[in-house]
Amino acid sequence: xxxxxxxxxxxxxxxxxxxxMDEELQVKTGVDVPRTFEQFRHSYxxxxxxxxxxxxxxxxxxxxxxxxxxxxxxxxxxxxxGIVVAEERGSGIGTKALQLFLDEINxxxxxxxxxxxxxxxxxxSLRFFQKNGFEWNGEQNEELFRGMPRTLLTLQKEIKRTPAxxx
Numbered sequence: 001x002x003x004x005x006x007x008x009x010x011x012x013x014x015x016x017x018x019x020x021m022d023e024e025l026q027v028k029t030g031v032d033v034p035r036t037f038e039q040f041r042h043s044y045x046x047x048x049x050x051x052x053x054x055x056x057x058x059x060x061x062x063x064x065x066x067x068x069x070x071x072x073x074x075x076x077x078x079x080x081x082g083i084v085v086a087e088e089r090g091s092g093i094g095t096k097a098l099q100l101f102l103d104e105i106n107x108x109x110x111x112x113x114x115x116x117x118x119x120x121x122x123x124x125s126l127r128f129f130q131k132n133g134f135e136w137n138g139e140q141n142e143e144l145f146r147g148m149p150r151t152l153l154t155l156q157k158e159i160k161r162t163p164a165x166x167x
Contacts, residue, residue, distance in 0.1 A: 117141075
């Protein structure tokens with residue numbers, strides 16, 4: 001099964017918004033109050049027009065279908081990764097897409113250390129990141145999610161450049 005990551009485009013928005021409206025994904029990703037499609041479209045419009053230069057968004061595609069998304073959010077101190085695999089979880093697609101993304105951000109932006117924030121009760125995501133070489137760096141924060149406290153763990157991975165095959 002081929003996996004590729006592509007720049008998010010306007011035609012992806014309906015699918016991405018459908019995922020934001022999914023209750024299970026809301027809990028896993030911390031969407032406290034989902035946005036209306038208009039709010040969602042406006043937010044992505046700001047990205048498309050270059051108003052969010054610290055953000056890189058990619059769609060995960062397999063066999064012509066969008067099944068997830070990846071994002072890189074850059075701050076002065078750290079680079080943060082987000083990933084949502086909305087369909088075909090457990091198939092290895094997320095792992096392939098993650099490796100493609102890490103290779104790209106290392107090559108294009110020189111990212112060497114990447115961080116991910118995951119809720120400690122999101123066991124599926126914690127396993128995914130651990131399987132892919134991320135480790136808890138000892139940081140945790142308490143957040144309120146829908147009025148209840150929830151612990152967010154910070155995971156970290158050093159990106160090692162994959163050597164290219166000689167031509």
